[in-house]
Amino acid sequence: MKKSPLSQQTRTDAGLAAVLRVTVGRLARRLRAQRLDASLSLGQGAALFTLARHGEMTPGELADHEKVQPPSMTRIVAALEERGLVRRTKHPQDQRRQLVALTEEGRELVRVDQRRREAWLAQRLKELSPEEKDTLRRAAEILDRLTQS
Numbered sequence: 001m002k003k004s005p006l007s008q009q010t011r012t013d014a015g016l017a018a019v020l021r022v023t024v025g026r027l028a029r030r031l032r033a034q035r036l037d038a039s040l041s042l043g044q045g046a047a048l049f050t051l052a053r054h055g056e057m058t059p060g061e062l063a064d065h066e067k068v069q070p071p072s073m074t075r076i077v078a079a080l081e082e083r084g085l086v087r088r089t090k091h092p093q094d095q096r097r098q099l100v101a102l103t104e105e106g107r108e109l110v111r112v113d114q115r116r117r118e119a120w121l122a123q124r125l126k127e128l129s130p131e132e133k134d135t136l137r138r139a140a141e142i143l144d145r146l147t148q149s
């Protein structure tokens with residue numbers, strides 16, 4: 001059986017890194033195209049999804065999680081609060097600090113957006129063989145581990 005040009009490119013770590021960068025980027029763009037509310041910036045969307053997944057946190061914790069500077073996160077949170085998607089409350093242990101949490105409207109936007117993107121991806125997965133899906137299951141675990149480093 002003849003190897004694909006892609007498998008030739010991925011023989012080295014550098015080649016694999018290049019192919020993954022391009023491929024993951026393309027998939028991310030395709031998923032972003034399925035967004036429900038394109039008026040949200042990518043940073044705003046990321047903050048909403050982080051809050052949905054991890055619960056309320058301080059703006060500084062949110063900035064650390066999203067790998068942005070605190071002033072940038074302050075602007076993101078202000079824009080989300082203005083749209084009614086998040087709320088800020090006083091931190092129970094330190095009244096000088098604030099906690100950011102999703103509002104019900106923010107939670108619903110995340111739920112609907114996730115369902116839409118996952119439905120698109122589920123349709124694409126139906127085109128794959130069971131073996132290819134097994135490979136993707138293993139790859140998903142590995143990719144998740146890479147995002148944690």
